[in-house]
Amino acid sequence: MVRGKTQMKRIENETSRQVTFSKRRNGLLKKAFELSVLCDAEVALIIFSTRGRLYEFSSSRCSSINKTVERYQRKIEDLGVSNKGIHENTQHLKEVDMSMAKKIEHLEDSRRKLLGDELDKCSIDELQQLENQLERSLDKIRATKNQLFRKRIEKLKEEEKCLLEVNKRLREQDVEFATKKEGEEVETELFIGRPERRMPLKLKPTTYSAHAYIA
Structure with a gap:
C-alpha cells in the first residue's frame, strides 16, 4: 500500500498526534545520534512535548548538554558583537561615501566656475573670491614659468662656456702647430x-x- 504525502499542519486528533510525536521524536533522536557518530559533530537536541515533558540528546559523553548550550550562547554573543561591528563599519563607510560625493560635487562646481560657466548663479562675494583664486593661480603659474626660464638660461650659459673652452683649446693647438711648422x-x-x-x-x-x- 502506497502511503500518501503527509500534509504539514497540526493533527487535530489527540491520540494520532501523540503517536506521531512519539515516532518522529525517536526518529529525530536517532538521526542526531547518527550525525554525531558519522560526522564527528557536536550535537545537542532538546524536545518538549505538549505536556511539558523534556527529551534531550547530547553527543558529549563526558559532559551534559549544558556544555553545548553554553558554547552556543558564547557563539551567539560573539556573532552579536561581530554583527554590531559590521553594522558600525558599514554605517561609517556610508558616511564617508556621502562626504566624498559632496566633495566631488563641490569640486565639479568650482571647476565649472573657473572655466567661466554658470557664473550668473554666483553672488558678488563668490565672484570676488573666484577672481582672487584665479589671480593666485596666475601668480603661481608665472613664478613657475620664470623659474623654468632661469634654469634654461643657466643651462645655455654652461653650454656656451664649454664651447668657448673647446674653441680656445683648438686655437692654441693651431698656433702651436703653425709655430712648429715654421721652425722646420x-x-x-x-x-x-x-x-x-x-x-x-x-x-x-x-x-x-x-x-x-x-x-
Missing part, C-alpha cells in the same frame, strides 16, 4: 740651364719650398 727646414731645388741639361742646386730657405727653372 725645407730643402729647395733650383734648376739652371735648359730642361734637358739642367742641374739642380739645393738651397735652404727658411719658410717655404719652390722649384725655379731658368732656361
Whole structure:
C-alpha cells in the first residue's frame, strides 16, 4: 500500500498526534545520534512535548548538554558583537561615501566656475573670491614659468662656456702647430740651364719650398 504525502499542519486528533510525536521524536533522536557518530559533530537536541515533558540528546559523553548550550550562547554573543561591528563599519563607510560625493560635487562646481560657466548663479562675494583664486593661480603659474626660464638660461650659459673652452683649446693647438711648422727646414731645388741639361742646386730657405727653372 502506497502511503500518501503527509500534509504539514497540526493533527487535530489527540491520540494520532501523540503517536506521531512519539515516532518522529525517536526518529529525530536517532538521526542526531547518527550525525554525531558519522560526522564527528557536536550535537545537542532538546524536545518538549505538549505536556511539558523534556527529551534531550547530547553527543558529549563526558559532559551534559549544558556544555553545548553554553558554547552556543558564547557563539551567539560573539556573532552579536561581530554583527554590531559590521553594522558600525558599514554605517561609517556610508558616511564617508556621502562626504566624498559632496566633495566631488563641490569640486565639479568650482571647476565649472573657473572655466567661466554658470557664473550668473554666483553672488558678488563668490565672484570676488573666484577672481582672487584665479589671480593666485596666475601668480603661481608665472613664478613657475620664470623659474623654468632661469634654469634654461643657466643651462645655455654652461653650454656656451664649454664651447668657448673647446674653441680656445683648438686655437692654441693651431698656433702651436703653425709655430712648429715654421721652425722646420725645407730643402729647395733650383734648376739652371735648359730642361734637358739642367742641374739642380739645393738651397735652404727658411719658410717655404719652390722649384725655379731658368732656361
